[in-house]
Amino acid sequence: MPHLTGRRVAVLALAVAALSPATAAEGAVGADLTASVPPAQAVLTAAPREVTLTFSAVPDVDRSHLAVVDERGRRVSSPDEPTLRGATLSQSVEIVDSGVFTIVYHVEFTDGAETDGWRRFSVGTGRVPPTPSQAERDANADLVTSHQHGVDPISAVLLVVNALVIAGVVVLLRLTRPAAQTDAAQPRRLFRMPEGWSDADPPGPDGSPRTRS
Incomplete structure (x- = not known):
């Protein structure tokens, strides 16, 4: 190492x-849905003209999305962005048939936190709406999470x-990287060269110095 x-x-x-x-900032959490109209699992005899979601923090309306869909996944809410009043988002809806409806939302808040989820209500059925399957939740979530936002300042x-x-x-x-050592340590000689010998002028076969020409 x-x-x-x-x-x-x-x-x-x-x-x-x-x-x-x-x-x-990416991990900020803590804001939640505190109330909705219609309430969760409400059994209504008449269709509402709008739905509202109230949160524990103030939503960033430009970065928040909600939709209302029927049992077939068809949107019955206005395509416009929701309206913000305090910590409440409202969205107009147009429901002409009875059935089960799901409010699905993905909300970002001014403090950087975010939350998502769903709430269901029924109209004209007289029955409490069933819990959506995981496939229905995933399909509905795509309606409000597939949007793209630019990078904020x-x-x-x-x-x-x-x-x-x-x-x-x-x-x-x-x-701060240490400089590489470029000068390699010279090997230590095991014996002293006799006088007249050198690396460039090695001795002759009999051990005597070569005669320089």
């Missing part, structure tokens, strides 16, 4: 610290800062 000097450890710690804010700044820090770490690690 390569030896890490104190300077290298400090450089690596700086890089980790710079990357921490983005990671914390804070995330863009963090990305630039992280890139600069990483570049600085690479430069500092190169500067």
